[in-house]
Amino acid sequence: MNFEQLVPILRIFDEAKAREFYMDFxxxxxxxEHRFEPNTPLYMQISKGPVRLHxxxxxxxxxxxxxxxxxxxxxxxxxxxxxxxxYKYARPGLEETPWNTLELRIGDPFGNRVVFSESTxx
Numbered sequence: 001m002n003f004e005q006l007v008p009i010l011r012i013f014d015e016a017k018a019r020e021f022y023m024d025f026x027x028x029x030x031x032x033e034h035r036f037e038p039n040t041p042l043y044m045q046i047s048k049g050p051v052r053l054h055x056x057x058x059x060x061x062x063x064x065x066x067x068x069x070x071x072x073x074x075x076x077x078x079x080x081x082x083x084x085x086x087y088k089y090a091r092p093g094l095e096e097t098p099w100n101t102l103e104l105r106i107g108d109p110f111g112n113r114v115v116f117s118e119s120t121x122x
Contacts, residue, residue: 007045009054010112011062015042017109018055022046025087026106026114028053067113075102075118082106096120 012018022028028046035042041057051070056062072078079094082104092106100121106114 005052007052007054008066008068009056009062010066010068010108010110011064012042012055012057012108012110013064014109015057021089021108022053022055025082025085025090064111065113067115069115069117071117071119073118075104075116078116079104 023030023046026048028048031045031047031052033042033044041059043054043056043058043061046053046055053068076094079092082090082092089109090106092104095103095105097103100119102118102120104116106116108114
């Protein structure tokens, strides 16, 4: 038996807003999209490096208000790059936590939270 990858599913309600947030602002790439037929809910996979997320318009796939945590390096540069975009709906801060991480928390347009995290311990 072998476990290989965890891929969170986040609920979305508006494809255009999802693309603006995840692809334009956070710079994820669309790997693939699926609809059972035209004018039905979208299910798609997006990625940034080795990080993969599934976004779904399907009722019951996930609950709005979920959180995902993405561990990374270079969080200060990432924070600066995001702020330089002057995205209308998010200007995330950078917080040092008591558990030795720097965290950048961003809410998506659907109530989900994406937390980027970098360890500050040696």
